[in-house]
Amino acid sequence: MNVTELEKRLLAAARAERPSDRVPYAFEKRVMARIAALPVVDVWALWARSLWRAAVPYALAVACLAVWIHFSAEPATPGDRIAMDFENVVLAAAEESSFESSLEF
Amino acid sequence: MEPTDAELIAAVLRGDPASFEPLVVRYQPRVFATARRYARREDEVEDIVQEVFVKAFQRLNTYRAEAPFEHWLMRMAVRVCYDFLRRHQRNRETNFAELSDDEGEWLDRLGAKGDASPDAAAAKQLVGRLLDRLSPDARLVITLLEIEERSVKEIVKLTGWSETLVKVRAFRARAQMRKLVVKMQPEKYL
Numbered sequence: 532m533n534v535t536e537l538e539k540r541l542l543a544a545a546r547a548e549r550p551s552d553r554v555p556y557a558f559e560k561r562v563m564a565r566i567a568a569l570p571v572v573d574v575w576a577l578w579a580r581s582l583w584r585a586a587v588p589y590a591l592a593v594a595c596l597a598v599w600i601h602f603s604a605e606p607a608t609p610g611d612r613i614a615m616d617f618e619n620v621v622l623a624a625a626e627e628s629s630f631e632s633s634l635e636f
Numbered sequence: 637m638e639p640t641d642a643e644l645i646a647a648v649l650r651g652d653p654a655s656f657e658p659l660v661v662r663y664q665p666r667v668f669a670t671a672r673r674y675a676r677r678e679d680e681v682e683d684i685v686q687e688v689f690v691k692a693f694q695r696l697n698t699y700r701a702e703a704p705f706e707h708w709l710m711r712m713a714v715r716v717c718y719d720f721l722r723r724h725q726r727n728r729e730t731n732f733a734e735l736s737d738d739e740g741e742w743l744d745r746l747g748a749k750g751d752a753s754p755d756a757a758a759a760k761q762l763v764g765r766l767l768d769r770l771s772p773d774a775r776l777v778i779t780l781l782e783i784e785e786r787s788v789k790e791i792v793k794l795t796g797w798s799e800t801l802v803k804v805r806a807f808r809a810r811a812q813m814r815k816l817v818v819k820m821q822p823e824k825y826l
Contacts, residue, residue: 537743538817541766544759545783550672552665555682559660562689566653569690 641705648696656696660689663706667713673779674717675724676764684720688713707793714776714794721772736761743820766816774809781806 639647639658647655664685671684692712699708742758767775780786780794791802 534814534817538814541759541763541817542778542782545763545767546785548760548763550669552669554664554668558664558682558685559657562660562664562686563654563657565686565690566656566693569694 642701645696645699645701645705648693653693656689656693659692659705663709664689666706666710670710670713671717673783674721674775676768680720680724684713684716688716691716711794711796714780715796718772718776718795721775725772739765762820766813766820769816770809770812773805774812777802777805777809778813781809 639655641659641662644655644659648659667685667688668681671681671688675681675684688709692709695712699705736758738758739762742762767778770778776795777791780791781788786794788799788802788806791797792799795802797805
């Protein structure tokens with residue numbers, strides 16, 4: 532008898548052997564008890580928990596960013612100062628004229 | 637009159653978990669029979685069946701009622717069994733261990749008369765040992781295709797694999813099975 536034939540016989544034996552569908556006593560009660568014990572998923576609680584968890588890393592990230600911005604700010608160049616002075620003069624003049632016109636009214 | 641599957645499912649989805657119990661009672665024999673194809677120890681079988689129903693309960697809202705509930709549940713059962721096989725890949729040693737006396741005798745009778753009773757306990761044991769040594773993919777495909785005699789299309793639906801993948805895995809599974817049969821040293825007995 533060759534291997535293929537033996538394989539066929541073995542598979543035939545397996546086909547002939549139908550597995551039992553016997554169910555242990557009150558098995559459905561066991562399943563229902565397990566279902567009842569399942570944790571209830573509260574979406575809001577999950578959301579709140581993840582927010583609290585994220586709070587500390589975010590605070591740290593903001594602090595690092597603030598420190599980095601503070602120390603990486605370049606000192607004002609002479610060009611910047613001229614621009615600022617020019618802006619102050621123009622705005623002061625504009626403010627003065629608007630103040631005078633409000634008095635006239 | 638007993639409530640239909642659809643009525644029970646609707647009740648569960650409305651928030652009445654107790655309505656799931658009649659569904660468990662209705663389908664547990666089929667799920668047990670399926671689980672016993674893949675696990676031999678009764679405690680493992682019970683774990684599988686419990687997992688199938690718990691998963692079905694948790695995912696009941698994904699059931700679209702396009703196919704009967706039983707088909708949906710059996711698909712879940714096959715997938716849980718497949719996960720079980722993958723989790724419990726026992727030491728599938730390459731050389732087939734020595735056959736027991738009963739198994740050798742069964743092969744002897746098969747060789748002598750060419751006809752050993754197919755329902756012999758030894759044959760069942762031998763097939764069980766062979767299947768245990770197959771990879772999870774191979775075992776699933778051999779069980780569905782050769783033992784349960786399902787079509788490729790049915791296997792596609794049950795496993796979620798593509799048709800080509802089922803055919804490729806079936807080819808490899810048969811080759812793996814043949815290799816194992818050779819390792820049983822049948823010439824010693826036949």
